[in-house]
Amino acid sequence: MNIIKYLFAMIALVGALSAYATADLEVNTPGVNAIKSSMQARHAQLAGYYASGAVGLSMDGMIELRDPGSVPLAARQTVNALVAAENQDRDALYAEIANANGHPEWKAEIRSTFAQRWIQRAQRGWWVMSNNGWTQK
């Protein structure tokens, strides 16, 4: 009967669409890849500052110069520029992922997901911001 066919078609449709809804987020776009490689290159310079505690991971998915005193005066300008450039890239990354998935309004949620994951995956000895302030992992 036609009605039964219709029901089957609808069940298939519902199944296919809910599978689509839980699919992976698209992160393999030229925009995302460009930001990613820029961050990758910068990480070589930032890693030392994470380890020394000069730079820490904030709770909003960004990084911060938490202890300027530990950076020699001559290098301070460089670190500031690195932190600013990194934060700019991170912001762009979150926006780019949201846009690549057709939901620019997801940016804030993507940022907070990243914030948690950056902190969780930070190496031992790095400083991360928590509700109790800066803590060393």
Added chain:
Amino acid sequence: MKTSAASFCKTNEASFCKTRVASFAKKVWIALAACALSACVTINIYFPAAAAEKAADKIIEEVWQMHPSDKPAAIKDKK
């Protein structure tokens, strides 16, 4: 000349009436299918948290050049 299937049936012969009812039923099903479809699209506007976490981990691994096998430090040893 648009009349609803029910009122049309009262004044017309049976076989013609049947086709009208059938076409009305079809319209109802199309409307239901459209409703089901829009419900599915609604599901998709919710933020896929698990997928986002997976995507974040993938990017973090690449940016920090970690091995994917590296366990999150929070699980490995809590300070």
